[in-house]
Amino acid sequence: MDVISASVGDGGKNIEADVKTVQNLLTRHVMWLVPLMAPAVTGKVDVGTVMCIRQFQDTAAALLHPDGVVSPHGFTIKQLARPMIPPPSHPIFTQSKFTPAPGGLTKADFDAAAKTLGCESAAIQAVAQVETQQAAFDALGRPTILYERHYFSGFTKDAYDATHPDISNPVSGGYGLFSAQYPKLHRAAVLDETAALKSASWGAFQIMGANFQEAGFTSVGDFVTAMMQSEKRHLDAFVSFIPNKPGALPALKALNWAGFAQAYNGDGYAANAYDTKMANAYNALSPPKPPPHAVKK
Amino acid sequence: MIRPLFRLLALLAMLAAAPGGAVAGDAGYAALFPQAAGPPVLDKSVAVALTAGQVGLISVRFAPAPGQSQMFNSFWCGLVIKSAGHAQGLVVVGEPGPTETLSCLGLQAAGMIGSLGGAPRIGLLYKASSPNAESIAAVVITLDTKAGIWKNDDPATNYLTGIAGTPSLDWMRHALGHGDGD
Numbered sequence: 001m002d003v004i005s006a007s008v009g010d011g012g013k014n015i016e017a018d019v020k021t022v023q024n025l026l027t028r029h030v031m032w033l034v035p036l037m038a039p040a041v042t043g044k045v046d047v048g049t050v051m052c053i054r055q056f057q058d059t060a061a062a063l064l065h066p067d068g069v070v071s072p073h074g075f076t077i078k079q080l081a082r083p084m085i086p087p088p089s090h091p092i093f094t095q096s097k098f099t100p101a102p103g104g105l106t107k108a109d110f111d112a113a114a115k116t117l118g119c120e121s122a123a124i125q126a127v128a129q130v131e132t133q134q135a136a137f138d139a140l141g142r143p144t145i146l147y148e149r150h151y152f153s154g155f156t157k158d159a160y161d162a163t164h165p166d167i168s169n170p171v172s173g174g175y176g177l178f179s180a181q182y183p184k185l186h187r188a189a190v191l192d193e194t195a196a197l198k199s200a201s202w203g204a205f206q207i208m209g210a211n212f213q214e215a216g217f218t219s220v221g222d223f224v225t226a227m228m229q230s231e232k233r234h235l236d237a238f239v240s241f242i243p244n245k246p247g248a249l250p251a252l253k254a255l256n257w258a259g260f261a262q263a264y265n266g267d268g269y270a271a272n273a274y275d276t277k278m279a280n281a282y283n284a285l286s287p288p289k290p291p292p293h294a295v296k297k
Numbered sequence: 298m299i300r301p302l303f304r305l306l307a308l309l310a311m312l313a314a315a316p317g318g319a320v321a322g323d324a325g326y327a328a329l330f331p332q333a334a335g336p337p338v339l340d341k342s343v344a345v346a347l348t349a350g351q352v353g354l355i356s357v358r359f360a361p362a363p364g365q366s367q368m369f370n371s372f373w374c375g376l377v378i379k380s381a382g383h384a385q386g387l388v389v390v391g392e393p394g395p396t397e398t399l400s401c402l403g404l405q406a407a408g409m410i411g412s413l414g415g416a417p418r419i420g421l422l423y424k425a426s427s428p429n430a431e432s433i434a435a436v437v438i439t440l441d442t443k444a445g446i447w448k449n450d451d452p453a454t455n456y457l458t459g460i461a462g463t464p465s466l467d468w469m470r471h472a473l474g475h476g477d478g479d
Contacts, residue, residue, distance in 0.1 A: 064459055131428075134369055146369060146398060148429050166459035173425070173432030174458040175398040206369070206428040268426045271402045272371040273360075 002072050003081050009045060009053045010068035016043035022070050025080040026052045032060035032085065060085050062187035064166050075163040088189035090197065090221050092228060098141030101230035105204075109232055113239045119253045126281035127252065127260070128204070128235070130274055136204035136231045138182075143227040143234075145200040147184040149174055151210060155195035164191065194220060202227040203234040207241055216240030255282065326357055329386025330375050333359035337375060340403045347409055347417045352447075353379035354419075356404035361391065369428050374401035376421075376438070378447050387447055389436055390423050395454040399425040399434055408466045411474055416440050418450060420469040435464040437473070 006013035008022045020043045027038040033056060039049040050068045053076070057066035061079045070076045079085060088094070105128065107121070114121035134144050150172040153161055160168035166176075167188045175181075181200070188196035197220045198209040207215050212223035215237040226233040242264075243249045251259030257278045261269035269275055327336045337357035344353050355377040361370070373391030377384055390401040402424040410420035418439045425434045437453035440446075453473055462468045 133371075146427055146429065148427070150430065161461065165461035169461060171432070171463050172427075172430040173434060173464070175427060176395055176455060176458045178398055181398075201427075201429050208429055265428075266431075268402065268431050272400050272426060274371070277371075 003077050004070065004072050006072060008070045010050045012045070012069050014045045019043050019045050019049070022053070022077075022080065023049060026056060028083075029056060029060055029080065029085060031087075032056055056080065060190065062164060062167070062190040064164065064187075085190075088186065088193045088196075090189075090193065090224060092142065092197075092224050093186060093189060093193075098137075098228065100137050100141055100143075100228060101232070104136070104231050105235055109235055113235055116239050117242060117249060117252065119249075120255070120286070122282055122286040123252055123255060124239075125285050126278050127264075128238075129281045129285075130277045131206070131264075132204040134204075134206075136234055142182065143203045143224075144206075145181050145185060145202055146175065146206060147181045147188070147200045148172065148208070149184075149199070151199035151208070152188050152192075152195055155198055155210075156192050160191055164188075167191075197221065197224050203237070204231055205234055205238040205241075207234075207237055211241060211244075214241050214244035257282070326355075326377055326386070329377060329384065330357070330359060330388065332361055332365050332373065332388055332392060333375075334362040335359065340374065343404070343407045345407055345409055345419055348412065350380065352419070354404075354407055355379070358401060358403060365392070369398050370400040372401050374404065374423055376447075383445075385446055387438065387449070389421060389438065389449065390425060390434060394449060395451055395458060396423075396425070396434055396436060398427060399423075399432075400427075401425050401434075402431070405433065406466055410437070410466060410470045413439060413450075413453075416442050418453065418473065419447075420466050422464055422466065433464045435469055437469070 004018040004021050006015050006018055008014055008018050020041055023039045023041040026033065027041065030038040033052050036052055036055050039052045053070055054066040054068045057063045057076050061076050063075065070080065110121045110125045113124050117124065136144060138144055149167050149169040153168045153170045156168060158170065161170060166174060167184050185196055185200055188199060201208045202224065209220045209223060212220040215223055217223040217226065226237060242252065245263050247263035248260055251263055257275040261274040261278060265274050327333060330337050337359040340356035340358045342355045344351050357375050357377060358372050361373050370391045373388055375386055375388045377386055390396040390399055404421060405424050406422040408420055410418050412418055416439050418437055421436045421438065423434045423436060425432055435457045437450040438447050439450040441448050457469065457472060460472055
């Protein structure tokens with residue numbers, strides 16, 4: 001049975017019983033209406049009710065374009081009818097200040113990573129130089145992320161593709177501004193927090209949250225917490241991740257840059273010249289080897 | 298009917314024969330792209346028929362110069378836009394704006410997709426990559442009829458990033474033909 005029989009809100013049919021239902025449901029979810037107050041339950045649509053609908057659509061329904069109308073079969077009424085909508089709870093969403101450990105990666109960090117992986121320190125430093133051309137943290141101190149809508153679509157089994165195509169879409173792309181990534185992540189987290197955290201790539205090495213296990217963590221939440229802490233934790237995750245990327249570690253040990261870039265970056269590595277850049281970075285970092293001695297007879 | 302077709306073919310021939318038009322790393326285009334670290338590399342040339350006349354597009358690709366904003370991108374794409382004997386350089390993918398998170402892999406398609414207030418709009422489909430995936434980026438440029446130069450239509454491009462569907466020129470025409478993204 002439908003919760004309401006006709007549309008309620010800005011330009012809606014606004015049947016009194018339906019309006020009362022929506023006003024009651026908005027009152028149930030008053031925490032999502034802040035800074036507004038719950039609407040009075042009058043059965044009449046007024047400016048306050050429409051504002052509350054828009055606010056709910058923005059915050060609790062995570063809609064890109066709140067329109068102030070609740071349709072009988074739309075996403076807004078589906079959300080309104082839920083007994084409770086828990087807000088995202090990971091600290092990346094609840095903290096207001098972010099204080100990652102200062103300082104970047106040191107030679108000692110790279111030496112330790114190289115020892116763990118069994119490769120040259122200059123090799124892993126070269127990879128880091130190419131793979132981390134973006135900053136590890138943004139201006140607010142949050143780990144740098146890129147939100148991937150096609151991951152979210154997959155993890156949520158297309159449940160939000162029709163209603164939230166900018167954050168849930170089987171087609172990759174649609175990234176938009178760098179500054180739009182966290183708002184997208186937050187909206188996705190309102191719909192499905194775990195799927196959202198898995199659908200972004202994080203930190204200096206842009207490891208997908210979906211790869212949290214390969215990066216050495218038992219949950220995506222723990223992975224994201226580590227990403228919030230320091231660039232060293234980003235390197236640790238990368239060091240754990242490399243052996244789980246088929247073909248990457250042997251190529252890195254052999255300084256086979258095309259092989260490593262293909263394993264780590266995928267088939268598009270050549271178009272982005274990742275292999276050439278890594279080779280150049282390695283050559284700049286690695287001290288030239290002395291020429292072999294001529295063998296005297 | 299034949300005359301516009303002839304003009305289009307003539308423009309294509311002009312693009313193909315444009316000085317350095319088929320030469321990778323043509324230094325002749327470098328002056329049009331001061332954002333580039335080195336001479337832009339030719340990607341492809343296309344001619345787009347507008348409602349009135351045609352415009353020639355030469356797609357180039359380059360690494361941004363040090364100091365340019367580079368988030369996740371290794372390469373940017375630009376257009377040399379030729380019309381009425383004038384050549385304009387326009388960075389389309391990579392620099393700060395709706396495509397700033399992308400590394401550009403090349404132009405896939407271009408075509409007239411409509412107009413806004415009498416100003417023609419060209420839709421461009423670029424193959425691009427993020428650190429995690431390859432995708433097709435739909436980008437819109439529009440003619441500033443007063444200044445006579447082409448500009449990135451960021452509101453339209455932004456609008457296209459948020460809607461459903463697989464990017465194509467028809468998809469762009471349909472999406473922007475309803476007054477959206479203005």
